[in-house]
Amino acid sequence: MAYGVRLKVWGDHACFTRPEMKVERVSYDVMTPSAARGILEAIHWKPAIRWVIDAIHVLNVPRFQSIRRNEVGGKAPAGKIRSAMKRGDLEGLQILVDEDRQQRASTVLVKPAYVIAAHFALTDKADGDDTEGKHLDVFNRRARRGQCFHQPCLGTREFAASFELVEPGEPTPGPAPADRTSQLGFGTPRDLGFMLWDIDQASGKPSLFFRATLADGVVQVPRPGSPEVRG
């Protein structure tokens, strides 16, 4: 196993939407491995590597807030676009948002902060130049300087994430003493129930789940292919 990376991320809000409650969005209590992977990929990713999340450290007690917004129900219809392309004008292509309006509430997390612990594996797209060391260096260099492909986000793009590298050899930041409560699984581990592990894009996009437990502020994430990950 390659040496892993640790990245601290935090922001004002987050929404890691539960797939069973995605119309009126309700966030999970903690970040999902899939969202953590997206954050790492926003900083560095190439087809030659695959990020594997090892653990998610939760730095403060989850606190929720409800935000209701006007949203649009429809997507841009491909067929209409195609015919407008052929015609060469935009007549009637626009969406009138006041006619396709849905007011949806999102139950989002307030002031979340996490440390993502992860490593990566090389995929079969890797060639001779791709070594784990090289990609590790690239990631560490970018994360240290605050460089990114696009600003990472906490679940949805309007909740931007600030990030900083936890330098190798430094201890992993933990929650403040006041937050070391049973809500973060201090004392007795807290069962978070079934939680999205990731979506398998390669084979028809099934969602995979695992039983998440928050123990001493940390969710250990099962490895890809382990029996704990269920489709």
Next chain:
Amino acid sequence: MVAIKNRYDFVYLFDVKNGNPNGDPDNGNMPRIEPQSQKGLVTDVSLKRKVRNYVELVKGGQPPHAIYMQERAVLNNQHKKAYDALGIPPETKKLPKDNGKARELTRWMCTNFFDIRAFGAVMTTEVNAGQVRGPIQMTFAESIDTIVPQEVSITRSSVTNERDAEKERTMGRKHILPYALYRSHGFISASLAGDETKGTGFSEEDLDLFFEALCNMFDHDRSAARGEMNACKLIVFKHALPLGNARTQDLFARVGISKKDGVVLPRAFSDYNVTIDRENLPSGIEIIEPCSGHGHGTG
């Protein structure tokens, strides 16, 4: 159009006087408030809507600055006549077969619509290319100080319904903030603008138009509910490298906002000190203030 080559992070300050910047549908249209901190919020989508409306107004809905997500309120009847043949050749560059079709569609949409180039869109194609992530990422604006919404009862002297005719008067309600200054952060990714496969082609010209919209959009969004809203300051950190030269949190920390000495209840932008720390900027970072020439933000 050449896509932008730099990453940008920006701090956007705007204020409201005797108005409601963004109503909360869950709360009888009171100004949005974060319950624990008692600070006001304005959602990202509310700000994006105003950007779209401004671009619509300035460019008349003409490609390549057409607006996909339109409000009936800002549609003017000139549009319908104005859409003549675009003369934009549908790009038929050969693409990998699996999602080439969808790419062609999304690229055509990006070429014609400003808001899709800037903010992205989701299209109903099966493949991944049906989703466009725009380079601009805006976040919730939060007020600098706690807000205290006021409920103002108003009367009107005419009635809508026949059956209320003998009432003569009906009462209504408005919620206003006497004053609040809001701060919002945004990010513009050069990669999502110029990437070979994912890029939307968001150009330097588009960027100038976007900043112009932020500086001026409240001037064209007057209404009974809004009161007086103004863009106060737009502070843009331009990175020399497409991936960036510095950490955003360090750059944003350079913009400090505090009440001036002796001010207890701020009632104007001039009650605040806005400081920008320009000392020892990380190499490759340049600070730009696009709104300076717009007659705003003199504080």
